[in-house]
Amino acid sequence: MDLFGLKSLLICxxxxxxxxxxxxxxxxxxxxxxGLAIDAIYALLNGTLVRACIFSxxxxxxxxxxxxxxxxVLDTIGGQPTWLQVxxxxxxxxxxxxxxxxxxxxxxxxxxxxxxxxxxEELDWVASFRAHPVDQIxxxxxxxxxxxxxxxxxxxxxxxxxxxxxxxxxLHANVRINFGPLKxxxxxxxxxxxxxxxxxxxxxxxxxxxxxxxxxxxxxFHVPGSAMPEKYGxxxxxxxxxxxxxxxxxxxxxxxxGNAEIGAVKQTPDA
Numbered sequence: 421m422d423l424f425g426l427k428s429l430l431i432c433x434x435x436x437x438x439x440x441x442x443x444x445x446x447x448x449x450x451x452x453x454x455g456l457a458i459d460a461i462y463a464l465l466n467g468t469l470v471r472a473c474i475f476s477x478x479x480x481x482x483x484x485x486x487x488x489x490x491x492x493v494l495d496t497i498g499g500q501p502t503w504l505q506v507x508x509x510x511x512x513x514x515x516x517x518x519x520x521x522x523x524x525x526x527x528x529x530x531x532x533x534x535x536x537x538x539x540x541e542e543l544d545w546v547a548s549f550r551a552h553p554v555d556q557i558x559x560x561x562x563x564x565x566x567x568x569x570x571x572x573x574x575x576x577x578x579x580x581x582x583x584x585x586x587x588x589x590x591l592h593a594n595v596r597i598n599f600g601p602l603k604x605x606x607x608x609x610x611x612x613x614x615x616x617x618x619x620x621x622x623x624x625x626x627x628x629x630x631x632x633x634x635x636x637x638x639x640x641f642h643v644p645g646s647a648m649p650e651k652y653g654x655x656x657x658x659x660x661x662x663x664x665x666x667x668x669x670x671x672x673x674x675x676x677x678g679n680a681e682i683g684a685v686k687q688t689p690d691a
Contacts, residue, residue: 429463436545436593443595445609445648453542455550461662463549466556473557474564481568494571505576506583509567513580514631516563518638521627524555532669539658539665541651543616548592552669587630592616596648603643607632614642617649 437451485494497505524534533552540547567577590597591612599608607630615626625642628634635641659665 425467426464429460432545432589436589440544440594443597445594445596445613449542449544449594451544453544455540455542455660456544456546458660458662458665459540459546459550462551463546465662466549466551466553469553470556470560474560477561477565478568481565482571485569485571489569489571498571498573502573502576502579505572506579509572509576509580510583510630512566512570513563513584514628514634516566517559517629518627518634520559520562521629522624522640524559525624525627530555530558535654535656535658536665536668538616538654539656540616541653543592543594543613543652545589545593548588550665552666554669584630591629598646603632604636604641605631605633608643610646610648611643613649613652614644616652618651618653618655619649622649 440451500508521534524530533555536552537550537555540550567580587607591607591609593609595609597609599606599610602608603611607626607628611626611632614622622642625640626632626635627640632641632643659668
């Protein structure tokens with residue numbers, strides 16, 4: 421599966437670039453927007469790293485499951501119709517995504533990694549790739565370990581990845597699509613755009629990646645009518661380069677850096 425190599429990226433471009441022109445949300449936004457090159461780097465570099473981590477994690481978890489989970493349980497789950505397994509995987513994985521995503525917003529140390537994704541100021545389908553690898557790996561681990569552990573079939577897991585990836589690109593796309601009553605069940609572009617909104621009333625809302633009903637149940641659903649956000653981003657200085665963004669979570673905050681420098685001066689002997 422070539423998710424995401426250059427071939428996959430080009431195929432996605434052939435789908436989403438015309439879609440964003442036909443159903444555009446913000447017509448003035450350029451295809452070659454600010455930060456597009458950085459997001460393309462994320463797609464190519466992070467994709468390789470995250471794939472390697474997922475395959476390694478799957479091998480380890482499946483080996484442990486073979487020892488701990490009764491064979492009849494694994495056979496029963498993996499023997500269900502593929503379409504039913506895909507639905508079950510979506511529900512199970514999205515509960516994990518919700519929990520991990522909410523933790524990345526609640527815990528300051530984790531937010532430093534997740535803020536890279538929220539630093540995007542113009543949303544389109546390529547923006548979905550901008551995420552720190554630590555953010556991606558932890559979220560994938562929390563959401564997918566139960567899936568690998570319970571013995572879902574390879575075919576069902578592969579279909580889930582395709583559905584998840586296509587949905588993630590659509591959620592970030594520069595499109596206006598009316599989901600109607602389904603917006604209460606399935607995450608829509610409007611739902612996720614509000615998650616990225618730099619509006620006080622939208623902070624820490626809409627954590628689910630596919631099933632908006634999870635946010636509805638836990639009281640974090642925020643979709644105000646048919647309105648769309650006026651602006652996106654965060655009120656902190658996220659670096660503009662890939663390397664800068666990669667290292668950002670590991671650097672002390674400006675205040676901490678200033679305190680460290682003051683401490684160093686105080687400890688320096690007088691000449």
